[in-house]
Amino acid sequence: MLSFIIALVAFIYLVYRINNLERKLASLDVSRISSDQTQTPKDEAVDFSPINLKKTEDLINPAPWLNGSAAPEIPLDARQTKSQGESKDTEFVVGSKVLTAVGLLAVLLGVGFFLRYAFSNDLISESMRVILGGLAGIVSAGIGHFLSKKYPSYGHSLLGAGLGITYLSAYAAYSFYSLIGSFPAFILFAIITAVGSGLAVIYNSKPLMVYSLVGGFIIPLILPLSASPHVLFSFLIVLNAGILVVARFKIWPELAVMSIVGTGSLYIQWLFGPYHSGLFVVTLAYCTVIFGIYFTTSLLNFIFRDRDYKGIDGFLLYSVPIIYFLLNIDLMNDNEGIALFALAIGIFYILISTVIRAGFRDLGELRTFSNAMLMIAMPFIAGATALHFDGFTLTIVWAVEAVAMLLVGYLLNTSGNRILGIILSLITGLHFFASDLDLNMSDLIFNKRSAVILFVLAMYAVFWKIYSVIPREFPDTTEDERTAGRNIGSVGAFIVFFAWITVEAIDFLVDYDLYLPLIWIIGSGFAFGVAFAAKEKTIRYLSYFTLFIAGFWSLIAHFSIDLSRFPSFFNIRTLTSVVFAAAVMYVFWLYKLRRDEMTDEEGGVVSFLIGSANILFLWAVTREIVQFYNARLLFAESREWLSIENTKRVTLSIFWLIYAFIGLGVGIFKRSSFVRYFSIILFAITIFKIFLYDTANLNDISRFVSFISLGVILLISGFAYYKFKDRISQFVKQDGEKT
Structure with a gap:
């Protein structure tokens, strides 16, 4: 350990000497430049020659090939310079960051091996081990602080390593050697975390903040904070508030995500560990406070941040209520409790949205925030009704909620609410077909099933009507949304109507x-x-x-x-x-x-x-x-069979001829080429039947009737074509012109 401290001191002295040398060289360069500037050149006249005008034009349009002309070929020297620059960047990454990380790891491993040797041979007492570890961490952090101004990445890495060594020393004093109790250990861990977070903010170092955040969430895993819910949740409240305050002023989206993950993990550990039903109110209250911290942060970020940094705000806004709901499902005893909990969340978001719209005359960006909260509220209310109601009642309530979502989206001009309404309408239709087509009604039409169908039909009719009247220039509405909403309304109403009349027929x-x-x-x-x-x-x-x-x-x-x-x-x-x-x-x-x-x-x-x-x-x-x-x-008797069979065949032939003749007349007078062609085809089929089938199987009197009927009808049909030749030709000509 002493050798490590000596090496660090020598390293500090060496860096100090190098910095002095660099400052001297920089002062020499400044003095040389100032001496050169004392010889000011004479003013030169501006040359407006065509050559200079051409150069000016090139400056105005530095990329003329974008207008259609050929792009200039990049010289080989320029390509080589670019490749050399890329290789230098790669070399810098490897030489600065990779080597630094590997060097820190090597030093930590070397110190670890030395400490293991010293501990195994009892060369250093337990108290001295902790003190030396703390000193090593402080020295490493000091060196990092000293270098962070000129070499930020390198200095921040040493800072993180120093905080880690100090953290491990405090952990060893508490866990391995029992030199300090849980409260002093908690104070030490909190101080280290707070110092690391403060330095991260000062140096604007996101990696250092991540290190400190991980250390903060490890504290409840090391110390027995779970023994008291007040201690555990008070710590989590303070930690989350601090993290989100930092995230409020620093655009570090990872902090919010990591804090949600860390808090959720510790909360789940609490639920599956010390929690019991007697702590229901306390647990839910503390979790609600943490939920309020995230909600308030989302609101403040939406008000004060630039538009470019709202991705993480959107994540917090939509994910936090869902996570809050899912984490507390196990606290509820039954579906009724879960339904009330979901309903409470939905009502909360509706109330906040209403307060914002009522309290702020000039909404601005808050309009988007208010609309988003309505989008969040609707699924929770729909889920609450699904847990509380069932059967016909659930379908009716969902149909009303779907229409409410659509109308809210229409009146407030928010596509999100309208799309949620479309989704809920589809879910309502599926639930209706899966659960409500009960085929055991006692009354025809006037029954409970028909009442539910009327609600579903009305729902789809409203969707069709709303999306039919929304103008194309209506803001926040796309052509795809209009088409989808209108088709869902029309197709849904059509299918439900035919399902209704079908099940009523099957039932009665x-x-x-x-x-x-x-x-x-x-x-x-x-x-x-x-x-x-x-x-x-x-x-x-x-x-x-x-x-x-x-x-x-x-x-x-x-x-x-x-x-x-x-x-x-x-x-x-x-x-x-x-x-x-x-x-x-x-x-x-x-x-x-x-x-x-x-x-x-x-x-x-x-x-x-x-x-x-x-x-x-x-x-x-x-x-x-x-x-x-x-x-x-x-x-009939057997001797009558042939007569009955012949009569059937003749009757069929006569009926077909009469039908073809009537069709031909209708086709001529109604100017329908389709009907005329159909009649001619039927004439052809009847002719083949009479000549090929009736002739071979009928007796003479039946043949007489068939052929006479065929001849008379065909003669009349042929006369009709002669009689109305000009009219038919005119029809054909008009049809050809239309084609």
Whole structure:
């Protein structure tokens, strides 16, 4: 140890001599420069020649290649100079910082080996060991202080090493040798931490502050502070207050983060250690005080700091209440306690936001702070309601809260609150589908489930309306947010509506699988009316899709029905096809009425639905004819089978011909090329059926009826084309021009 002190003294003397030599050299340079400046050159006239003007232009525009001209090639010498500079920087980092750190480590290890040898051979007493360690730490810190002005990094490293040695000496005096009690040890640790923090502030050294902070949070792990909650939490309150005061004046974000981590770790250790239910009030009160320190610091930083340094403030503002809540969950006995705790946090932030808005007429940056607190309050209140309520009630409360978040964000122009409202609306919808679609209601429509659905529908309708009226130039609103909010409102309302009518049908209809396609078709027609009235394209497209799915579903569900329960031609299959056709005609009428508001793609979709309606109706009547005659075959004698089968085939052919003929007429008079093409295709299918199928299987009288019907209808159709040739040509020409 004595050799270490002697080496340090010699090192101080050497540095002192070097500094004197440098000062003498600097004074010689100053005297030489002053002697050169005594010979002042004569004033020179300013040359405004083109060459000098060109130089001036180059100064004004030092980077002309940014305007499109070629960038100048960097000379090889310049590149070599740059690479040499980078190598010098690397050399400086290695030579100054790395070598210094390794040197300090080597010295500490050497001292450690010497001390171990001395201790093993009882060369130094316990008291002298502590004294020498303290002296070594003080000397190292003194050298660091002496060098910190000229060599900051080097000096700060020695300061940190000195504080560490002093800290270890105090720890050895308390823990290893029991030379001092816990209170003197606490005083020593506190003094070392305070001195280190003060020097860090004076020298503006963040690493030194980090060393001191780590030492401060180690104190409760060394000393029995946990024996009394008042001692432990008073120490943490003072330590956090000091750290955050330093962070208030120094832009050192790591301090706040480290203090939160350190305090949270010690708090968790307390909860899983000495804590018991009798200390509930004391523990929660002290934790609330620490929470208040961080909250107050966030508020002050938001008021006084520059805008560029609010990243850490944002972290504190949003993370502190969450950490505060999570750390104290175990203190609560049940969900009711947790719900009240979360509700209290939410109400606190709402009250503070209200006080700020009421007390400060010119909010300025406080507007952002106030809005942020409302954003924090909303999730806590939503979580509290989730813990307190369940089932239908929770869905209703969440729906109301989602609308409240959206309206607050709309009125205060804060996108954060609006986005939280969108998220809660999605959660509400998912909860509704997961928990509230109870299929055991006793009343149709007028039941608890319908009441909940009305709240959810109203929630999504409000979201759609708000995002429909928000103008594009509305501040703090992006196009993506407007699109997302409007789509969530429209799609959510559409899905909830169809879920409602579906579960009501399943709950109260015996053969709901037969009636659901019809219910969906009617629902799609209603949705079309709402979509056209609201000018909402998303709902229109969803209605197109749902209407088509309902028609396709009808093909599967109504392929074969029990004619013993339903009369032929007057049953659910025919009714569904007729209602589907009526719904498509309704859509077509609305499309014609609002054609200027529709997209080009919608015209093709409407035409596709018209074709689907024709196919569905044609299929439904065909199935009725087939099932009608097949039912007669079941009760007929064998000699009647052929006659019934021939009649069925002829009836099908005549029905198809009449349907194609009517379609052709409608296509001509309504100027619909799609309907005309559909009728011609149906004519072709019927012709093939009569010539290839009916001719081979029918008797003569049936063939006569089929061919006569085919001939008459085709002749009339051909005459119609001759009669309205000019009109049809005009339609085709207009369609070509539109295309």
